[in-house]
Amino acid sequence: xxxxxxxxxxxxxxxxxxxxxxxxxxxxxxxxxxxxxxxxxxxxxxxxxxxxxxxxxxxxxxxxxxxxxxxxxxxxxxxxxxxxxxxxxxxxxxxxxxxxxxxxxxxxxxxxxxxxxxxxxxxxxxxxxxxxxxxxxxxxxxxxxxxxxxxxxxxxxxxxxxxxxxxxxxxxxxxxxxxxxxxxxxxxxxxxxxxxxxxxxxxxxxxxxxxxxxxxxxxxxxxxxxxxxxxxxxxxxxxxxxxxxxxxxxxxxxxxxxxxxxxxxxxxxxxxxxxxxxxxxxxxxxxxxxxxxxxxxxxxxxxxxxxxxxxxxxxxxxxxxxxxxxxxxxxxxxxxxxxxxxxxxxxxxxxxxxxxxxxxxxxxxxxxxxxxxxxxxxxxxxxxxxxxxxxxxxxxxxxxxxxxxxxxxxxxxxxxxxxxxxxxxxxxxxxxxxxxxxxxxxxxxxxxxx
Numbered sequence: 001x002x003x004x005x006x007x008x009x010x011x012x013x014x015x016x017x018x019x020x021x022x023x024x025x026x027x028x029x030x031x032x033x034x035x036x037x038x039x040x041x042x043x044x045x046x047x048x049x050x051x052x053x054x055x056x057x058x059x060x061x062x063x064x065x066x067x068x069x070x071x072x073x074x075x076x077x078x079x080x081x082x083x084x085x086x087x088x089x090x091x092x093x094x095x096x097x098x099x100x101x102x103x104x105x106x107x108x109x110x111x112x113x114x115x116x117x118x119x120x121x122x123x124x125x126x127x128x129x130x131x132x133x134x135x136x137x138x139x140x141x142x143x144x145x146x147x148x149x150x151x152x153x154x155x156x157x158x159x160x161x162x163x164x165x166x167x168x169x170x171x172x173x174x175x176x177x178x179x180x181x182x183x184x185x186x187x188x189x190x191x192x193x194x195x196x197x198x199x200x201x202x203x204x205x206x207x208x209x210x211x212x213x214x215x216x217x218x219x220x221x222x223x224x225x226x227x228x229x230x231x232x233x234x235x236x237x238x239x240x241x242x243x244x245x246x247x248x249x250x251x252x253x254x255x256x257x258x259x260x261x262x263x264x265x266x267x268x269x270x271x272x273x274x275x276x277x278x279x280x281x282x283x284x285x286x287x288x289x290x291x292x293x294x295x296x297x298x299x300x301x302x303x304x305x306x307x308x309x310x311x312x313x314x315x316x317x318x319x320x321x322x323x324x325x326x327x328x329x330x331x332x333x334x335x336x337x338x339x340x341x342x343x344x345x346x347x348x349x350x351x352x353x354x355x356x357x358x359x360x361x362x363x364x365x366x367x368x369x370x371x372x373x374x375x376x377x378x379x380x381x382x383x384x385x386x387x388x389x390x391x392x393x394x395x396x397x398x399x400x401x402x403x404x405x406x407x408x409x410x411x412x413x414x415x416x417x418x419x420x421x422x423x424x425x426x427x428x429x430x431x432x433x434x435x436x437x438x439x440x441x442x443x444x445x446x447x448x449x450x
Contacts, residue, residue, distance in 0.1 A: 009106070012094075028210075031217045033186060036228045039236075042245040049244065052251040055169040058242060059162040066243035072157040083143040084106035089129060098122040120317035125307070130328075132303035138295035145288035152281035159277065161241075163444040166257075167437050168238040172253060174433035175231035178426060182224040185422045189217040192414055194405070209411035216415055220422075250409040257439035260448075265373050268446050272369045275447030279365060281359035289351035296347035299340035302332035371444040379438040382431035390428045393421035 041360060048061045063069060100120050120261035199205030236246040240417065273279055307329055312322035333340075396417040403409035 028214055029223060031214055033221055034225065037232070039232060039247050039249070041249055042247045044245075045248055046244055049248055049250055052253045053256040054253040055166045055257070057168050057253075058238070058250070060164045062161055062165045062242040063158065063246075065244075066161055066241070068243075069154075069157055069161055072084055072154045076147070076150040076154050079143075079147040083140070083147045086136075086140045086143040087137070092126055092128040094126040095125045095127075096122070097125075106185070119313060121261070121311070122314045123309060123311040125309040127308075129304045130304040130306055133298045133301035135295050135298040135301060138291050138298070142288050142295060143286045145291060149281050149284040149288060152284060154278035156281060159444055159447070163440055164241050165238070166440045168234070168241050169252065169255065170433045170436045170440070172231070172234045172238050172250070173255065173431055175227065175234045175435070176252070177429040179224070179227045179231050181422065181429060182227040182427045183221070185418070186217070186220045188222050188418055188421075189213065189220040192401075192411075192418065193217055195401070195414075196411055199404075204407065206411075208279050212411060212415060216418070221364035221435075223422075255436075257436045257443075260376065260439050260442050262373055262376055262442065265370060268373060268442070269366055269369050272446040273362065277447065278367050280359050281362045282354070285354040285359055286351070287396075289347070289354040293344070293347040293351050296340070296344040299343055300333045300336060305329045305331070368445040372438065372445040376435075376438040376442050379431065379435040383428075383435050386424065386428035386431045390421070390424040393417065393424040397421050 008228045046061070046065070048057075053061065055092050092370075098121070102118050193210070193216075196205055196209040196213040199208060200210055235250065238250055239248045240246045242250070305328070307325070309325045309326050312323075312324065314321060397414075400409050404411065404414055
């Protein structure tokens with residue numbers, strides 16, 4: 001009797017196992033991918049940006065349109081004008097004046113004086129500085145070094161602009177890659193949702209797997225929208241750095257920087273100290289301050305000037321009478337209440353400041369090169385490591401999805417390897433672009449023209 005009951009129960013269990021269990025459909029909304037938010041393109045776009053450009057072409061366009069560089073160029077022009085004005089002190093000056101006086105006698109019996117009679121008068125005067133203890137010469141030297149400083153400042157601004165444009169260009173390139181990676185992640189999550197739904201429909205999957213797949217898809221869509229926003233912001237920043245309407249959509253060509261030969265940090269630092277325009281600018285500032293101090297020391301020195309003049313006068317005609325004068329004039333300020341000493345102190349302070357600034361610049365150059373060198377070496381290592389990690393993550397996805405289809409892996413395992421693959425791809429994209437930006441930074445740090 002006991003065996004009959006056992007056989008009956010076994011048969012009932014076999015029948016129950018052969019019957020298909022209807023899947024429990026999760027009551028969750030579907031996840032939709034929203035369209036990308038577009039920025040309205042300006043009505044007019046410069047001709048150079050109507051076609052795709054690479055990093056170098058973008059920098060060349062920025063040199064033409066970026067107004068901050070125009071300001072640096074204007075400062076150079078102003079310094080040149082200051083030099084020309086200072087040089088005029090060594091050249092003769094020639095002035096001409098002419099007048100006509102009409103004198104009416106109001107009271108009868110009064111007579112005009114000889115100096116106020118009606119008629120024409122003119123005067124031609126020549127003045128030439130002969131000697132002033134090199135005060136004017138020192139001021140000219142100061143102005144010349146100020147002009148040199150402005151020129152080197154312009155070169156520094158140009159180098160900074162090229163570096164900033166290239167870095168911004170590669171940021172856009174990175175963000176474009178991150179958007180593509182986010183889109184691929186969304187597609188993978190959608191396929192995983194289909195896989196989980198198919199296993200649920202077959203009676204072999206769990207409703208929780210479908211819910212988990214939808215949650216993962218939702219996170220992927222949010223990551224995609226954030227990546228799109230970051231890309232749009234970086235495009236606005238690139239256009240602004242170039243100097244055009246920020247709404248201009250700049251189409252990019254694939255670009256890479258040439259490999260930088262970084263054999264030794266000491267050699268790179270030496271090269272930077274010889275090539276950086278900031279170094280030359282600091283040196284010019286010191287020389288300008290030294291010339292200014294030399295001029296200030298002779299602030300009260302006597303000056304000798306040659307004067308010559310021709311004057312004429314006449315009641316009916318301009319040249320009824322004429323005379324000429326020639327002479328030398330010596331001027332010497334014996335006491336000025338401390339003005340010269342004050343100017344000398346100011347000039348000395350300017351020199352001290354210029355020397356201190358030069359030390360700061362040198363330290364900054366060494367720091368720039370050191371940081372760029374470390375960034376380059378680290379970026380090279382990151383590219384190699386992240387490339388290997390990405391390859392491993394992709395292989396893990398392939399193996400795990402195959403095991404899940406055969407029922408040997410859980411859906412959580414798929415979720416984990418997909419998240420790892422997406423993270424690895426983002427890391428690899430950022431590493432590749434960081435390498436390009438590190439090359440740009442090192443070239444800028446050592447004063448290279450690339």
